[in-house]
Amino acid sequence: MIEEIKQWLEEGIVDLFLGYKMVMGHPLPHCFVKERIEEVDDLIIGLSRYSLEKIATHIAAAQPDIKIGMLVRDCNQRALNVLYIWNQLNPDNVKTVNVNCCPSNLKEHGDCSYLEPETPGIYKQQVGLDNTLRPQDVEEYDQPQQLSRWMYEFQKCIKCYGCRNICPVCFCRECSLEHKELIGTGALPPEVPIFHLVRAVHMAGRCIDCGLCEDACPVDIPLRLLYRKVNEIVVNVFDYETGSSVNQSPFSILGDKVTLEPKPLYIKRAETTKSSIGPQEMN
Amino acid sequence: MDCKFIPSICSYCGTGCGILFEVIDGQIVSTLPMKTHPVNAGKLCIKGWNLHEHVNSFLRLKQPLVKTFGRFIKTDWDEAIQLAADRFREIIEKYGPDAVGILVSAKITNEENYLAQKFARAVIGTNNVDHCARL
Numbered sequence: 001m002i003e004e005i006k007q008w009l010e011e012g013i014v015d016l017f018l019g020y021k022m023v024m025g026h027p028l029p030h031c032f033v034k035e036r037i038e039e040v041d042d043l044i045i046g047l048s049r050y051s052l053e054k055i056a057t058h059i060a061a062a063q064p065d066i067k068i069g070m071l072v073r074d075c076n077q078r079a080l081n082v083l084y085i086w087n088q089l090n091p092d093n094v095k096t097v098n099v100n101c102c103p104s105n106l107k108e109h110g111d112c113s114y115l116e117p118e119t120p121g122i123y124k125q126q127v128g129l130d131n132t133l134r135p136q137d138v139e140e141y142d143q144p145q146q147l148s149r150w151m152y153e154f155q156k157c158i159k160c161y162g163c164r165n166i167c168p169v170c171f172c173r174e175c176s177l178e179h180k181e182l183i184g185t186g187a188l189p190p191e192v193p194i195f196h197l198v199r200a201v202h203m204a205g206r207c208i209d210c211g212l213c214e215d216a217c218p219v220d221i222p223l224r225l226l227y228r229k230v231n232e233i234v235v236n237v238f239d240y241e242t243g244s245s246v247n248q249s250p251f252s253i254l255g256d257k258v259t260l261e262p263k264p265l266y267i268k269r270a271e272t273t274k275s276s277i278g279p280q281e282m283n
Numbered sequence: 284m285d286c287k288f289i290p291s292i293c294s295y296c297g298t299g300c301g302i303l304f305e306v307i308d309g310q311i312v313s314t315l316p317m318k319t320h321p322v323n324a325g326k327l328c329i330k331g332w333n334l335h336e337h338v339n340s341f342l343r344l345k346q347p348l349v350k351t352f353g354r355f356i357k358t359d360w361d362e363a364i365q366l367a368a369d370r371f372r373e374i375i376e377k378y379g380p381d382a383v384g385i386l387v388s389a390k391i392t393n394e395e396n397y398l399a400q401k402f403a404r405a406v407i408g409t410n411n412v413d414h415c416a417r418l
Contacts, residue, residue, distance in 0.1 A: 015284065016284065016286060018286075023288075023290060024290065026290065026301075026317060026319045026320070027319060028288050028290060028303060028317070029288050029303075030288060031285075031286035031287065031288070033285075048318040048319050048325075049318070050315065050318065051315075055286070055305060058305065058307060058312050058313065059284065059286055059307060062284070062307055062308065063284050066284055158328065158329070159329065160327065160328050160329040160332060161329060161332060162316075162326065162327055162332060165313075165332050166315070166316075215318070215325050215326075216316065216325060216326055216327070217326065218326040218327070218328065
């Protein structure tokens with residue numbers, strides 16, 4: 001695999017390659033380039049998962065024509081499919097090296113940080129929800145219990161926006177969770193449960209079940225469980241399985257005659273930096 | 284097109300969560316948590332998630348500023364330190380050393396904290412040493 005990546009860099013098939021490297025004892029994401037091609041010998045697959053696709057969207061926003069190579073697991077591949085469908089990345093400019101993935105019904109062994117999910121504490125099992133449950137297990141509780149358990153989990157939220165910041169398929173410039181006329185910033189604690197329900201609805205048709213949001217949540221809210229339920233509804237009602245292929249489109253539920261004009265793919269970075277730290281934002 | 288990931292520590296509270304700065308072409312673009320860091324294990328609070336805006340903010344001070352006639356005037360370090368020392372001297376002579384208080388912080392090193400309290404006790408001559416967390 002290392003030889004193949006070196007060959008890609010040398011021949012210019014990719015301009016840079018995103019993978020992992022050990023830095024001071026931590027497996028960190030690293031960008032391998034042709035100028036320092038000897039670093040590719042240190043490429044590792046790494047048990048810890050970072051959202052390399054999100055980094056690729058940042059790079060593509062700065063330079064739309066650059067060719068990016070990436071180390072992808074199945075979750076990364078699903079995220080890439082969703083990003084292609086929503087025009088955030090150009091599939092012609094991304095080349096992937098697919099590696100072994102989390103164990104599931106289809107695969108026995110894997111190379112991922114989800115190999116051993118943590119068992120929750122006793123109090124959380126009594127009063128809240130175990131993160132490793134499936135949606136149908138939650139539906140076995142009666143309705144008032146379901147509500148009180150979910151409310152227990154949501155009330156812990158500290159509105160850190162970690163779930164949204166790290167999500168590989170969250171790319172909206174004006175996020176509803178930050179919009180001052182919808183759910184604004186500041187104002188702690190967040191309005192439960194509307195904060196999480198707004199996010200869950202926005203994740204319908206986009207969440208690819210990578211679990212990075214749950215990893216990033218400082219108070220261990222079972223987000224993956226919530227978004228799995230929402231996406232189950234999407235599969236049942238619209239027959240749309242998020243991330244499974246590049247050829248489906250979320251707009252196809254409206255029929256074949258609907259076309260949407262493609263918007264400009266990328267906005268130059270100088271404008272975006274200004275708009276994120278400009279005076280109009282400080283209020 | 285140069286993309287680097289610089290590991291660092293969050294500069295806000297005393298917890299010290301591990302941070303990864305995503306640097307594209309020499310500009311910090313975003314902040315990520317370090318997943319294998321023993322302190323935070325891949326989780327961050329809202330202050331840590333927005334460190335990149337703090338670093339590049341146009342509100343950051345670049346030079347010492349002195350307030351003269353109600354407006355901030357740019358100056359240099361020597362003048363600023365001399366002015367502060369003169370004003371401290373005036374206050375101590377007029378109101379006594381206990382009119383001055385020093386606030387130390389969890390974000391500076393232990394050695395700097397020691398220096399600060401030594402400055403308060405030996406130089407100014409007061410016991411009024413407290414901590415920024417009490418604000």
